[in-house]
Amino acid sequence: MQNYKMHMLVCGGTGCKSANADQIVLNLKKALSECGMSDDVSVTQTGCFGFCEKGPIVKILPDNTFYTQVKPEDANEIVTSHILYGRKVHRLLYKDQTTQEAIEDSKHMDFYKKQHRVALRNCGFIDPGNIEEYIARDGYLALADCITSKSREEVIQIVKDSGLRGRGGAGFPTGLKWEISSRYDDDQKYVVCNADEGDPGAFMDRSILEGDPHAVLEAMAICGYATKASEGRIYIRAEYPLAIKRLENAVKAAEEYGFLGEKILGTDFSFKVSLTFGAGAFVCGEETALLRSMEGGRGEPTTKPPFPSEHGLFGKPTTINNVETFANIPVIIRQGAKWYRSMGTEKSAGTKVFALAGKINNVGLIEVPMGTTLREVIFDIGGGIKNGKKFKAVQTGGPSGGCLTEKDLDTPIDFDNLIAKGSMMGSGGMIVMDEDSCMPAVAKFYLQFTQEESCGKCTPCRIGTTRLLELLELICNGEGTLDSLEELRRLSMVIKDTALCGLGQTAPNPVLSTLNAFWDEYVAHVVEKKCPAGVCTKLLDYTIHADKCKGCTMCFRVCPAGAITGKVKEVHIIDVSKCIKCGACMDTCKFNAITRG
Amino acid sequence: MGVVKSKEDLIKLRESCRQLVKVRVQGEQIEDLTQITVFMGNSGFRSGAKEIMNHFFSKLQELGAQDIVVLQADSSGLVAFEPLVGVKRPGSEQVLFGKVNLEKADEILQDFIINGKSIDGILALTNS
Known part of the structure; x- marks a missing residue:
């Protein structure tokens, strides 16, 4: 049996493979053989390391060096610098998010510190093909x-x-x-x-x-x-x-x-x-x-x-x-x-794998003991919200689960606690939403999914989810009333009680939990006809404030719909009937003269 | 590989398979191992540090030692003392040996690390 002195592990999960991980393996092997080190160092393709946000990952052992976002053309440098001379390739090392310092040993990364890998014990460690x-x-x-x-x-x-x-x-x-x-x-x-x-x-x-x-x-x-x-x-x-x-x-x-x-x-x-x-x-x-x-x-x-x-x-x-x-x-x-049993909580023993997705810095796969709080998962391991935005909600349990908000962040995650909070564990998906997410629109997204996936066997699910979706569309289009919200709640309860299987019984969960946690946002949609998060395009209108507009013509030039008129050094005007509400004008205005309301 | 016929055969097979992942397990348990660090970089490489490192590897292989790991690092800057070797026991500071040749390497491994004797040649500085 070959005695390798060092091992190079390349992530071979679907995510990293789609980012050219196979080519990285080939290039590493080629570079090693060019240096005459093929007998000293092995290259192995493993399963997922979990840190998908920064993939493709190359890990070098025994020194636990963790290279992120490696490109096939980096292979040569990794071999000639790290393997040959022991000089780590600094620019590829993972940098701590707060201190920006390069972390040399993956054990010291925040992403891994709080994790406890049981179900994932061999993922990113062994060659699944051997x-x-x-x-x-x-x-x-x-x-x-x-x-x-x-x-x-x-x-x-x-x-x-x-x-x-x-x-x-x-x-x-x-x-x-x-x-x-x-x-x-x-x-x-x-x-x-x-x-x-x-x-x-x-x-x-x-x-x-x-x-x-x-x-x-x-x-x-x-x-x-x-x-x-x-x-x-x-x-x-x-x-x-x-x-x-x-x-x-x-x-x-x-x-x-x-x-x-x-x-x-x-x-x-x-x-x-x-x-x-x-x-x-x-x-x-x-x-x-x-x-x-x-x-x-x-x-x-x-x-x-x-x-x-x-x-x-x-x-x-x-x-x-x-x-x-x-x-x-x-x-x-x-x-x-x-x-x-020594891990987790009394009623939910062991660990649970979660897939972090959405507006979170460290998108990826993690495993933590049950009883870890949402805050630890989202902020410590997940690295917080993208672009420094504010946390708004997290959907656990996928389309069958519900939204949890700021006040639930310190809840220890286990089966019963999540149900008590109106969500559920589900299979472990966690989709994080920031302040720019519109909750009725989120509920609509999940309902579109369940409505499409309903098998159609039982009426409550087949027709019920369709009606729910119609109601949500009305609300997001500004055509709903307070009665629509009541109807939404009533219909949700009926579907929950009468659908045949888990799909139908849980389909209204996103609606109910967002209604409970974000009632004001629904009310804003139906009463004031506004979308506070600025997502529902039918409810938005862009206005140019005459006092701030310098007539620079920037907005006029970027508008794809030709909805803006005005001459140089004169106040510009948006033609509401032509506006497609893409927001390009607001993004481009240097004088903050355009607002969305 | 044929069919594994009993639990005992499986345990035997496991022993031989462990070699496949030994380096990775060492990485997992690195804090609990005695770490021999050979300082490389271009200057270390020129001074023959690679041979010293390979020597440690083959000696450890002969001994079948599981709790000692050989690492490689960039040159420490102490070029005059190269080949430079650091030894770090779990929970203690690293000590350095300069101008290590094959005989010195054997002494470091056998006497200093395995038998725990104090030996000559420890540089009066620590690399933190």
């Missing part, structure tokens, strides 16, 4: 422990004691789910991994599958052992081609090494895993719809009970867990329930 690197990290040992020296009941008990709750959104206790499934006997039982991640802005499942696919396979086999199932299926959306490729390779490697297949590790336990591709419908993340889709039918939910544990895939008992839930299982088995 099963031996996973084995080096105790891979498949948890499975070996379970099938050689633990009874099914013991395995279930460990998972139950750990307090692990489903990471897909609902937070159902995983151990309990396994226990219920194990009670039903049948000639064929299934384990299903729900990898149909569909929330806008969420990419934790994708990153786990891309960065550590074996962890999910191992956990599925453990679940198969505990629930007496012999077949596992992963339902993954075809929109995740890289995750699919890495999973397929992982399944193949696991079969070659005998971790999947017949008589695993010389025991009587047999388990196989296959992949089913989804077409990217949001509703298929709902477990009953997912099962129908896997069976080849339309992805439409059915009423529960019967629950999948009893009557699941092809009518057989089926245990369905989310990717991140599975990724926690091998560590829990290895380190014990007590260890897992």
Whole structure:
């Protein structure tokens, strides 16, 4: 085996790959071979490092140097300077946001300091395409422990004691789910991994599958052992081609090494895993719809009970867990329930992965213990709001969740606290909004998504979300009244109470939570016909103030609609009927003579 | 690689696989390791520091030592003392050795680091 003196890790997540990470790998290898150092230094493509904002990332070990926003043409300098002479490439080092000092050791970066990576333990550390690197990290040992020296009941008990709750959104206790499934006997039982991640802005499942696919396979086999199932299926959306490729390779490697297949590790336990591709419908993340889709039918939910544990895939008992839930299982088995419980809060043990997106400085993937506050996540790890703007709200739980505001920032994040605040954990997407975001418009955005993704099976969701969207459009167009707001609230409650599945039941959440937290903003839209954030174009009008206008003609020249008239050194005028409210005039005016109202 | 037939085989396989990620694990635990830093830069390189560094690598490989890591740094500016080597034990200050040759490197590793003896040649300054 080759003894490398240094390792270079290049992020191979979807984000960094789209920013030319593959070329960086090639260039690094080429530069190393030109210096005759190919035998001393290895170049490995790993999964996501999480710091997507500053990608592509190149990390050098053992000295933990963290290079950000690396371009393929930087490869030569990294090799000739850092590898050959030990001189770090200063301009590529991560700079601390407040002090602007370059940080040499990634362990000292604020982004990583408060993180605790359990589900992401191997992401950005191992080569997901090399099963031996996973084995080096105790891979498949948890499975070996379970099938050689633990009874099914013991395995279930460990998972139950750990307090692990489903990471897909609902937070159902995983151990309990396994226990219920194990009670039903049948000639064929299934384990299903729900990898149909569909929330806008969420990419934790994708990153786990891309960065550590074996962890999910191992956990599925453990679940198969505990629930007496012999077949596992992963339902993954075809929109995740890289995750699919890495999973397929992982399944193949696991079969070659005998971790999947017949008589695993010389025991009587047999388990196989296959992949089913989804077409990217949001509703298929709902477990009953997912099962129908896997069976080849339309992805439409059915009423529960019967629950999948009893009557699941092809009518057989089926245990369905989310990717991140599975990724926690091998560590829990290895380190014990007590260890897992030592992290997080009493009712929500362990850690949670969040995808930070929106108007936040450090867009990326993070993992923190449950009970960390929103403030720590958004300001300490996330680095605060972009361009020094003011924080306004954060949407947790994707289109099914709700908005949390300034007053909720010190709430410790866990399943129950978020629900109590009118939002939910969901799969862990966090979209941060600043003072320039208009909340009725945000609610409209989410409703557009859920309305489009509604499968149409039940009336409350099919027609209800359409009506909600119409109301929101009225409000954003300045045609709403106070009655529209009441109607919005009433209809939301009806949909919540009557829709068939989780999609419909939670679709009104963004509306209700923004109505509660930003009532004044809605009122401004319907009574004063104003959009305080300046987003809803129908409610904006631009005015040139005669006392400040110098007649410089700048606005006249930038106006794309020809709506501005005026001569040099004379006051300009906007023709409201022609104005398309793009704001170009206001941006260009040097005398602050144009205001938006 | 054939099929892994038992848990014992898996544990054996893990031991050999650990070599694949050893350098990365060292990086993860760097504060708990004894760090040997070889100062390089153009001047260190010319003075033969690369050979000293490679010597440390191969010695550590022979010994199979897990808790000692070899790092490389830019020239410290003490060009007259190069090849310059720093040793930092967990939780303590770095000490420097100047004009290190292969024999001195062995002495640093065997006597100073592994056996914990005090040896000659420590420069009367610290590199903080």
